[in-house]
Amino acid sequence: MNKDTPFYFSCPDSVEIQVKVDWSLPVTHDVLFHGLVEEDATAYFYAIIAIHEKEWWPYYIGKVFSQSTSQRHRAADHIARIARLREEYPEKTFHISLGTPILKDMHEVPDSETVDDIEGLLIISNWSEKMINKRKVDRFICTRQISLENTGFSEHLYKRAAYGLFWAGE
Template sequence: MSLENIDFYFAWPEAVEVQANIEWTIPSTHDVLFSGLIEADATAYFYAIVSLDKKIWRTHYIGKVYAQSSSRRHRAADHIARLQELQRNYPGRVFHLTLGTPRFDNGIENPDELTIDKIEGLLIYSNWNENMINKRKIDTFNCSRQISIENTGFNQHLCKRSAYGVFYNAG
């Protein structure tokens, strides 16, 4: 049975604790990010490393930042090594970053680190593909809260909507 055309609904929509709309920036190269030209660097909690392959945007890595900016995080040794690994695995591709800034529909103004961590986990789990080099949060996702996220702005590299919780089919 295919689940592609089946509509699912939250069993208890009033119990969805985290409802986020994540606005993604257009892809930019690392040097543009490092030059300070991306305003969302100050507000983004998420980032994705993407590349264009045969006119399709491929996601290679999804990550989060909480206590620092994306531009600072991408200067860290582990991210430099990650980019070098991608360049070895996909010679000739240009890698870009797209930054995601969440807006919360249910009154969350300053999300805590656990909330950001759970959203990152759902982003990785629901968008996993064979091009990704994430090493954690790829096989399991688990959360004590129901979550609904919508990816807006530049979202060609992600599922438009992802959710976690208890669902039903009205059909």
């Protein structure tokens, strides 16, 4: 088997979470804080990103559920997180991209468990040594199969990710 071998869900009818996450164009925090990002009202996910060797890379992936991203990023722990990134990577200019989930059933609003599961898959499928996410990398557990597609400005992420039971096709 090689890296180009396609994988398929063993039980495709059992994929409980089928989601597209539509990512916004990256902006700096000052733009986000001035209310100039329309997606702030609909996003459940965000990625703190920067250019590394001419490519966008995620340095942190997070979620919001009961507040907007701009509100969450004013919290002390997020202020400290950005300060840590700027200290560790002083040559980088950090941006934020917001992710709005579009579930298979367009009328479905994600609950907190679904948002948590999607965030976990976003983190583990895009994790690198540069990222400061740690908790979900070490402890991601999900009882449901997930199929995820990143759309919009998603240069910092793999286009597709999935979690569940698979078989390899030849």
